[in-house]
Structures are given as structure tokens and as C-alpha cells.
Amino acid sequence: MTSAITNKIKVSVETFYQSEYSYPMSQHFMFAYRITIANNGEDSIQLLRRHWFIIDGLGQQREVEGEGVVGEQPVIQPGEKYEYISGCDLKTDIGKMYGTYLMESKGGKLFNVVIPEFFMVSPMKMN
Numbered sequence: 001m002t003s004a005i006t007n008k009i010k011v012s013v014e015t016f017y018q019s020e021y022s023y024p025m026s027q028h029f030m031f032a033y034r035i036t037i038a039n040n041g042e043d044s045i046q047l048l049r050r051h052w053f054i055i056d057g058l059g060q061q062r063e064v065e066g067e068g069v070v071g072e073q074p075v076i077q078p079g080e081k082y083e084y085i086s087g088c089d090l091k092t093d094i095g096k097m098y099g100t101y102l103m104e105s106k107g108g109k110l111f112n113v114v115i116p117e118f119f120m121v122s123p124m125k126m127n
Contacts, residue, residue, distance in 0.1 A: 004116035008041035009103065013118040018087065024124070027091045031120040035069070036083045037101070037113075039076040046075045047082070049102040052115070057092030069101075093122035 003012040014034045021030035039045055052064040067073065074082045088097060098117035104110055 002116045002118045004114045005040075006113040007111055008039070009045065009113045010036075010038040010040060011101070011113060011115050012036045012038070013116060015118055015120050017120070017122050019123075022122070024093065024122075029090045029093050029095075029120075029122055030087060031090065031095075032085055032087045033097070033118065033120070034083065034085045035115070036081055037074075037076060038081045039078055041105075042078055043106040044075055044077045045103045045105055046073060047101050048073055048104055048110075050099065050115075051102070052097055052099040054088060054090075054097050055095055056090045057094040060091070088120065090120065093124055095120045 001012055001014045003010055016032045018030040018032050022028060047068060049067055050069055054062040054064065070084045070086055076082045096117055096119045099115040100112040101115060102110060103113050
């Protein structure tokens with residue numbers, strides 16, 4: 001698990017290789033990741049947007065930007081956590097992701113929160 005803290009907001013990431021949805025002979029590797037966002041600040045925050053950079057083992061980069069996460073724009077109260085699971089497909093058995101969340105504080109202030117760089121590695125690559 002990897003984590004980063006920005007303005008008292010902690011983002012932690014854990015990854016999982018999805019062998020049942022991967023087809024290595026067709027260069028299709030599926031990964032899931034669990035994100036936990038902990039609000040260690042004094043004000044409630046709302047996650048408005050996400051901005052991801054996805055890089056495969058060949059250095060090919062994709063960018064994904066959009067509203068919220070998994071169809072939600074969650075409000076996270078002080079001392080609470082929000083967790084979700086999503087996925088990413090790659091053409092290689094190794095890759096990485098990183099990015100930012102655009103948050104809004106209770107007072108209307110917008111700020112970015114770092115999503116730490118994390119690696120996706122198939123078990124075959126580990127052998």
C-alpha cells in the first residue's frame with residue numbers, strides 16, 4: 001500500500017491483479033485498485049473531479065479526467081474515510097498510475113489532493 005498526504009487529506013492505494021479478466025496472450029492485463037481517502041482536517045470536503053495519468057510498461061501514457069469517482073462526488077466529514085474500488089486495463093503486465101483529486105472545502109475553497117504514484121504488476125512479472 002502506498003499513501004500521500006495533502007492538506008491533511010490522506011490518500012492510500014492498494015492494487016490487485018485481476019487474472020480472471022486478463023488475457024496475456026492478447027496483451028490485455030486487468031488491475032483493480034482500492035482507494036481510501038481519509039479527511040484528517042477540520043472541515044468537510046467534497047471530491048469534485050479526478051485527473052489520472054496511466055503509464056504502461058512500454059511508456060505509453062493515457063490521461064483520464066472527469067467528475068467524481070465511480071459515479072459519485074462524495075462529501076467526507078472531518079475524521080471520516082471514503083473508500084472505493086475501480087479498475088484499469090493495460091497492454092503490458094506492468095504499469096503505474098498517479099494523479100490528483102480536485103476537492104472543495106466547506107467554505108468553497110478549491111484545492112488539489114495528490115494521488116500517490118502506485119504500480120500495477122502481474123504475478124507473472126514477479127517470477
